[in-house]
Structures are given as C-alpha cells and as structure tokens.
Amino acid sequence: MTMSTSPAMPSVLFVCVHNAGRSQTAAGWPTHLAGERIEVRSASSTPSDAINPAAITAMAEVGIGIAGERPKLLSTDTVRASDVCITMGYGDTCPIFPSKHYLDWPVKDPEGQNLEDVRPIRDQIRVLVENLISEITPVGSAN
Numbered sequence: 001m002t003m004s005t006s007p008a009m010p011s012v013l014f015v016c017v018h019n020a021g022r023s024q025t026a027a028g029w030p031t032h033l034a035g036e037r038i039e040v041r042s043a044s045s046t047p048s049d050a051i052n053p054a055a056i057t058a059m060a061e062v063g064i065g066i067a068g069e070r071p072k073l074l075s076t077d078t079v080r081a082s083d084v085c086i087t088m089g090y091g092d093t094c095p096i097f098p099s100k101h102y103l104d105w106p107v108k109d110p111e112g113q114n115l116e117d118v119r120p121i122r123d124q125i126r127v128l129v130e131n132l133i134s135e136i137t138p139v140g141s142a143n
Contacts, residue, residue, distance in 0.1 A: 009037065009039050010039070010083045010084065010136040010137065011038070011039035011040070011041065011081060011082045011083050011084070012030065012039070012040055012136070013041045013042065013043065013078060013079060013081075013082035013084070013085045013086065013094075014027050014040070014041070014043075014086050014088065015043055015044060015074060015085065015086065015088065015094060016042075016044060016088040017044060017046065017089060017109065017111075018044050018047060018048035018071060018111065019043055019047045019048065019071035019072055020044075020050065020055070020071050021051075021052040021054075021055045021110040021111055021118075022055075022088040022107050022109065022110065022121070022125065023044065024051050024052070024055060024066050024069055024071075025058070025110075025121070025122055025125050026088065026105075026125050026128070026129060027040045027041070027042040027066075027069070028059050028064040028069075029064070029126055029129040029130075030129055032063070032064050033129065034133045034137060037133075037137050038136070041072075041078055042069075043072045043074035043075070044072070044073070044074055045073070045074045047073050049071070051066060051069055051070070051071065052110055052111060054110055054113060054114060054115050054117075054118040055118060055122070057115055057118075058115060058118045058122040059122060061119075062126075074094070076095045079094050079097065079100070080095075080097055083100065083101065083136070084100070084101045084103065084132070084136060085101070085102050085103070086102075086103045086132075087102070087104045087105070088104075088105045088107045089105075089106065089108075103132075105125075107121060107124060107125060108121050
C-alpha cells in the first residue's frame with residue numbers, strides 16, 4: 001500500500017486515549033529513525049496530566065527522550081495539518097478530511113503497566129513506525 005503524502009515532508013499525527021503512552025512513544029520513533037524527514041504530532045481529546053513514567057523509561061532505554069513532552073489536546077487544525085492520522089486504541093474518532101490517510105494500530109495501552117510490560121509495546125510500536133516510514137518517505141531518502 002502506498003500512501004499519498006506531501007512530497008517535501010510528510011506529517012504524521014499519533015492519537016491515543018490520553019496522549020501519555022502509546023502516541024508519545026510512537027511520536028518519539030520517527031525522529032529517531034528518520035531524522036528530519038517526517039513532521040510528527042501527537043494528541044488526545046482527553047489528555048493526561050503527564051507522560052506515563054514507564055513509557056519514559058522504556059524509551060530512554062533505547063536512547064529516545066520523551067520526558068520533556070506534554071500530553072496535548074486534539075484539535076481539528078492538528079488533524080487538518082497532518083497527512084497521516086494514526087489512532088491507537090482511541091475511543092473517539094478523528095475529524096475526517098479528504099486526502100488524509102487514516103490508520104488504526106491496535107496497540108495495548110501501557111497505562112498502569114510495569115516496565116517489563118511496556119517494553120514489548122514500545123517494540124511493537126517501533127516496527128509499526130518503521131513500516132510507516134518506508135511507506136511515506138521518498139525512496140532513496142537518507143537519514
């Protein structure tokens with residue numbers, strides 16, 4: 001499946017229930033794996049007060065810092081500005097706009113999980129993001 005995105009720099013929006021675990025983890029991977037080739041956003045309609053500590057630790061273990069991030073409120077403008085919108089166990093629906101590509105990744109919620117349980121979630125999200133990067137970045141573009 002080839003996604004139609006902006007040729008210059010595709011933008012991706014990751015959305016989960018509280019923007020505290022899955023979507024923050026997912027947002028951390030593209031910059032680490034693709035550098036400046038992808039614009040990344042994350043959000044939720046019911047943002048948490050803080051990032052999940054186990055997600056912060058799990059990402060730090062692989063050299064990705066998400067501790068400075070804050071959960072963000074999902075807005076229509078955020079969806080409109082994104083080429084690809086990825087929901088992750090999200091109960092609400094994102095606003096639908098023509099020419100946007102929508103995906104749903106059924107990823108377990110790390111909320112209330114210990115670090116041992118969050119690591120496989122982190123690794124599953126990495127594989128999904130790696131596949132996404134190969135779909136939305138131009139062939140032959142380097143990190």
